[in-house]
Amino acid sequence: xxxxxxxxxxxxIPLYSEVELYLAxxxxxxxxxxxxxxxxxxxxxxxxxxxxxxxxTLITAYRNQVRDGIRQEDRNLLKKIRLKPMRTLSGVTTVxxxxxxxxxxxQCIFCPDYEEMPVxxxxxxxxxxxxxxxxxDPFTQVTSRIxxxxxxxxxxxxxxxxxxxxxxxxxxxxxxxxxxKRCFDAMNGTEAETLAQAQSLNxxxxxxxxxxxxxxRPDLISRDELARMRILGVTKVQLGIQSLDNKILELNxxxxxxxxxxxxxxxxxAAGYKIVLHWMPNLLGATLDSDREDFNxxxxxxxxxxxxxxxxxxxxxxxxxxxxxxxxxxxxxxxxLIQLITDIKPTIPRYCRVNRVxxxxxxxxxxxxxKRTSLRQDIQVELKSRGEICLCIxxxxxxxxxxxxxxxxxxxxIYTSTGxxxxxxxxxxxxxxxxxxxxxxxxxxxxxxxxxxxxxxxxIIREVHIYGQSLPVGQERDGAAQHAGLGTALLAEGERIAxxxxxxxxxxxxxxxxxxxxxxxxxKRGDLYMVKENLNRS
Ligand code: SF4
Ligand SMILES: [Zn+2]
Numbered sequence: 001x002x003x004x005x006x007x008x009x010x011x012x013i014p015l016y017s018e019v020e021l022y023l024a025x026x027x028x029x030x031x032x033x034x035x036x037x038x039x040x041x042x043x044x045x046x047x048x049x050x051x052x053x054x055x056x057t058l059i060t061a062y063r064n065q066v067r068d069g070i071r072q073e074d075r076n077l078l079k080k081i082r083l084k085p086m087r088t089l090s091g092v093t094t095v096x097x098x099x100x101x102x103x104x105x106x107q108c109i110f111c112p113d114y115e116e117m118p119v120x121x122x123x124x125x126x127x128x129x130x131x132x133x134x135x136x137d138p139f140t141q142v143t144s145r146i147x148x149x150x151x152x153x154x155x156x157x158x159x160x161x162x163x164x165x166x167x168x169x170x171x172x173x174x175x176x177x178x179x180x181k182r183c184f185d186a187m188n189g190t191e192a193e194t195l196a197q198a199q200s201l202n203x204x205x206x207x208x209x210x211x212x213x214x215x216x217r218p219d220l221i222s223r224d225e226l227a228r229m230r231i232l233g234v235t236k237v238q239l240g241i242q243s244l245d246n247k248i249l250e251l252n253x254x255x256x257x258x259x260x261x262x263x264x265x266x267x268x269x270a271a272g273y274k275i276v277l278h279w280m281p282n283l284l285g286a287t288l289d290s291d292r293e294d295f296n297x298x299x300x301x302x303x304x305x306x307x308x309x310x311x312x313x314x315x316x317x318x319x320x321x322x323x324x325x326x327x328x329x330x331x332x333x334x335x336x337l338i339q340l341i342t343d344i345k346p347t348i349p350r351y352c353r354v355n356r357v358x359x360x361x362x363x364x365x366x367x368x369x370x371k372r373t374s375l376r377q378d379i380q381v382e383l384k385s386r387g388e389i390c391l392c393i394x395x396x397x398x399x400x401x402x403x404x405x406x407x408x409x410x411x412x413x414i415y416t417s418t419g420x421x422x423x424x425x426x427x428x429x430x431x432x433x434x435x436x437x438x439x440x441x442x443x444x445x446x447x448x449x450x451x452x453x454x455x456x457x458x459x460i461i462r463e464v465h466i467y468g469q470s471l472p473v474g475q476e477r478d479g480a481a482q483h484a485g486l487g488t489a490l491l492a493e494g495e496r497i498a499x500x501x502x503x504x505x506x507x508x509x510x511x512x513x514x515x516x517x518x519x520x521x522x523x524k525r526g527d528l529y530m531v532k533e534n535l536n537r538s
Contacts (some may be wrong), residue, residue, distance in 0.1 A: 313365075
């Protein structure tokens with residue numbers, strides 16, 4: 001807890017991580033140099049889709065620097081920060097909750113296991129600290145996070161719920177249902193009798209759930225699991241795939257093979273889930289060259305929608321630590337990592353989003369190798385100096401750019417993955433920024449049969465994402481992409497392509513809080529998906 005400071009909020013829990021204070025420092029420098037406060041904050045998003053820096057953090061960082069003599073007192077700067085209202089640009093606010101500690105079937109040699117913590121989490125990670133403070137109670141975790149976000153001026157009408165903490169599918173069914181129901185109760189501000197009732201209340205609630213994300217191991221995904229997760233309202237699954245080399249997986253005691261990982265991805269895709277993969281360079285047995293090759297394999301067939309690059313970090317109390325002490329493992333240096341990730345970033349396809357390039361582990365826990373949590377910024381600098389760019393989704397999102405709807409161009413990027421023909425439909429600005437996109441999967445004859453009735457012979461819409469400011473209803477703003485009907489236009493195009501390819505039915509993996517959106521566009525409630533029939537007749 002050394003590097004943490006309390007923000008003096010009502011809960012009294014420390015909220016500032018090293019990476020938050022580092023980003024605050026960069027932001028302050030830009031504001032001082034004349035950049036708009038709002039833009040400066042947006043330029044340095046928090047890791048893991050956790051939104052943006054609060055004014056509180058900025059002011060604390062400022063005060064610390066003045067106290068430590070690093071910065072001169074500047075009342076104007078302080079005034080500027082305080083006056084600027086905060087708005088959220090991604091359109092959706094992420095709320096992260098952790099499940100209670102529970103044994104994971106994995107034995108990965110790099111994974112820490114601390115008392116009172118879910119496996120793989122450290123007691124001084126900001127999210128983990130918050131969860132421990134709330135004794136892993138889902139209701140109070142969600143409620144307090146919504147309150148904190150609201151206090152700093154973030155709209156909280158659209159919430160993506162990110163459930164972390166070990167391997168979700170290893171928890172018992174009863175706990176899973178209770179946990180998710182309590183999250184919905186918190187978003188609804190009222191207690192329902194059943195999960196289904198809580199979900200139905202959420203369709204009209206003030207804090208609508210527009211995405212539900214779980215994390216698990218690829219070998220724990222099964223056909224039964226696909227339907228179970230849908231009943232909970234899940235829309236996106238994060239899988240630790242880590243490597244596509246069986247030798248490396250075995251050396252690191254991952255306990256699953258590449259084939260199992262591929263099968264897990266194929267199952268998720270066949271059921272329309274959005275797929276986020278964790279990939280780890282610098283595992284035991286890997287080299288810089290083998291990691292470059294391994295990364296390339298990701299795009300052959302697996303083709304994730306999003307990736308988190310988590311370079312292996314050497315932590316105490318792991319088996320990898322013992323190997324390092326015996327000289328059997330050597331972590332890459334920070335410079336080697338920067339070069340490696342800068343090499344691979346420009347090779348990432350346009351349909352994928354890079355969410356992370358390093359895990360936000362407080363550096364005092366890292367025994368050797370890279371300790372820098374600001375790797376993303378260092379990589380951007382290196383990319384720029386090489387004259388290269390990353391074309392992933394995150395690097396092309398419109399963010400706070402005003403867009404002219406008439407100038408947008410509709411693109412259809414087609415690729416194949418695990419038995420499906422994928423269409424990444426996007427609206428692009430003339431300077432190649434993304435105003436919105438839709439993921440359409442057209443299962444081929446070799447796609448996995450999920451056994452789910454709604455998906456029988458159906459094309460599947462796996463994601464519709466429109467960028468632009470999430471403004472409370474009644475405060476629409478010219479140029480804000482979310483309000484310009486782009487989603488409807490993308491849906492119509494997706495339906496047209498599906499019909500053209502011979503599909504009569506289309507199913508959307510809708511979050512609970514977006515069901516109404518699809519009802520308004522001619523979709524009906526299926527058992528687990530929103531469905532439109534008779535496509536080629538419409
Ligand atoms: S599967 Fe994940 S949580 Fe389980 S031991 Fe491996 S790294 Fe840790
Ligand atoms: Zn990128």
